[in-house]
Amino acid sequence: MSVRVDELIESGKTSISFEFFPPKTDAGEVALWQALGELESLAPSFVSVTYGAGGTTRDRTVAITGRIARETPLLPVGHLTCVGATVEQLQSVIDEYSSAGVTNILALRGDPAGGPGAAWEPMVGGLNYASELVELVRQHDDFCVGVAAFPDPHPASGSSTVDAEILLAKQQAGASFAITQFFFESRTYFELVERARAIGVTIPIIPGIMPVTNLAQIQRFALLSGADFPASVKADFTGIPESAVRELGIDKASEMCRELLDGGAPGLHFYTLNRSTATRDIYANLGLSASA
Numbered sequence: 057m058s059v060r061v062d063e064l065i066e067s068g069k070t071s072i073s074f075e076f077f078p079p080k081t082d083a084g085e086v087a088l089w090q091a092l093g094e095l096e097s098l099a100p101s102f103v104s105v106t107y108g109a110g111g112t113t114r115d116r117t118v119a120i121t122g123r124i125a126r127e128t129p130l131l132p133v134g135h136l137t138c139v140g141a142t143v144e145q146l147q148s149v150i151d152e153y154s155s156a157g158v159t160n161i162l163a164l165r166g167d168p169a170g171g172p173g174a175a176w177e178p179m180v181g182g183l184n185y186a187s188e189l190v191e192l193v194r195q196h197d198d199f200c201v202g203v204a205a206f207p208d209p210h211p212a213s214g215s216s217t218v219d220a221e222i223l224l225a226k227q228q229a230g231a232s233f234a235i236t237q238f239f240f241e242s243r244t245y246f247e248l249v250e251r252a253r254a255i256g257v258t259i260p261i262i263p264g265i266m267p268v269t270n271l272a273q274i275q276r277f278a279l280l281s282g283a284d285f286p287a288s289v290k291a292d293f294t295g296i297p298e299s300a301v302r303e304l305g306i307d308k309a310s311e312m313c314r315e316l317l318d319g320g321a322p323g324l325h326f327y328t329l330n331r332s333t334a335t336r337d338i339y340a341n342l343g344l345s346a347s348a
Contacts (some may be wrong), residue, residue, distance in 0.1 A: 079116075269302040
């Protein structure tokens with residue numbers, strides 16, 4: 057029987073997980089598997105592979121996730137989004153994951169092709185909300201379902217209060233854990249947890265981490281995702297040599313991760329961008345081990 061993410065968290069062990077994106081080229085796939093191999097020695101609790109924008113790369117994502125399950129000791133979490141898929145197609149992907157031995161799924165509404173701020177148009181014959189997708193996956197008793205949480209207001213809602221209510225609805229639909237969008241100050245995460253707990257959200261909420269290693273890149277990612285890149289954080293990186301940005305970003309991310317763990321976060325989820333060095337550096341700075 058496959059290990060469940062919620063059971064790993066409930067065991068009290070700090071959850072350390074890594075997220076990758078599906079490569080578009082053969083060279084990119086080689087780089088992905090290299091990064092996976094380099095991070096395997098850190099004994100992560102689980103790894104996941106995203107869909108591309110607008111639901112693209114679904115087939116490649118499912119194939120890579122299945123290969124991780126079959127050929128590595130890593131525990132994969134399969135991504136699944138409502139974007140560009142009918143209920144029948146979603147059922148087919150769920151069946152593919154099950155056949156590959158993948159029984160942990162991250163269920164997301166997903167962003168439209170135009171990005172998080174674009175108008176949402178549900179697929180004809182598809183689903184409109186992540187909570188509906190959670191319900192669909194939970195029709196299969198052997199699946200553990202994770203969902204997204206947002207420390208900063210999601211562009212579609214514009215409201216942290218609404219986002220917390222949506223997280224509660226996903227829990228009520230059967231979600232067992234949540235992973236947050238990336239953020240840059242630990243207080244942002246703790247404020248999200250406080251809002252969620254106040255209205256009855258009880259599932260573990262794992263903070264998502266993306267260190268600043270390239271200033272222009274991180275500002276672009278923040279703009280696309282709706283994450284706030286605070287002026288105070290930006291100021292720390294402004295005017296310093298490009299060669300110094302990565303070192304400072306690793307130091308600041310390490311400091312934030314320590315604050316998160318000390319404050320009770322159940323773990324850390326690293327958005328790796330298919331590279332391993334930044335994650336390994338933070339891991340070393342935190343003094344984590346394979347048995348953490």
